[in-house]
Amino acid sequence: MGLSKEQERNIVENVIRLEDIALLWNDNCKMKNPERVKQIFNEFVMGGPDRLQVVSDFDYTITKQRKSDGSPVLSSFGILNACESLPTKFIEESNNLHNKYRPIEIDPHLPMDEKVQCMIEWWTKTGELLVGFKLEQSEIDAVASKYKDSLRDNSHKLFDTLNRLNIPVLVFSAGLGNSVISVLKQANVMYPNVSVISNFLQYKNGLLDGFQKPMIHSFNKNETALDRHKYYDLVHNRDHIIVMGDSLGDADMANGVPASSHIIKIGFLYDHAEESLEKYMNTFDIVLIDDQTMNVPLALLEAVEKKEAVRNI
């Protein structure tokens, strides 16, 4: 997947041609405005790793949307729900909530303010169900271990590169942070430059006591939700941002950063690809259709790293 000699020469001569990244010209890669992507990509390469940060969703972005054998990948909440010691009442009521609110979450016609209110209800009610019984982290870890190999292909290479270049990675998930961290740790990609902001279980006297605050739901995943969060101090001057997500709400995860920032938004599209493509192309700069790899973000980073290496000769 490395760059050719000609590509490396182009980088040395500060010439970054989008055509040099063949992946971006595959049939399953769509860009509404290639010229805009090229311009921002050149900013990234010329700006170097010190100005870069990555903000990524977890469920079905870092994890695959489908496994090669077609079997499903559990979401971070799905990993929780698979824990056998959970009371039957919790599972039943949690499933009822999922059946009621998931269709609202993905409804393309409902007004956003109505959807936000419903998501607040969903996460609040789920938190209220998670009260008064034991659940050890080790049980979540045991289920999560079955999904440590469900990261997108080349995720390890991507995280290794980000760690080597000391580029901060924010994994921003409206899912369950206890599962997210467990999968990342067991997949050996929970490097020091990786932070996770999500919903974490709260305990009181050894028993579950809902979620820690603040609530992160599908539609408040943006950097304003990071107000006064220590992560914000780490990245607020990194104005080159790669955003990665699988749902439309993920595209706003970098909202709240200075207007002068340059952002490339990568959208991983899988479900209802044909009917959703136009909306995804209007929302993300690069749309990858049924691409279960991290090859495109990795290619962007490889160009940054090559240029940095030349700069340091």
Ligand SMILES: Nc1nc2c(ncn2[C@@H]2O[C@H](COP(=O)(O)O)[C@@H](O)[C@H]2O)c(=O)[nH]1
């Ligand atoms: N199975 C359940 N799924 C849930 C629940 N509450 C939310 N969700 C889903 O999780 C994703 C997490 O979002 P992401 O930011 O990690 O992509 C969200 O889209 C909901 O559909 C739940 O209680 N059970």
Ligand SMILES: [Mg+2]
């Ligand atoms: Mg997701």
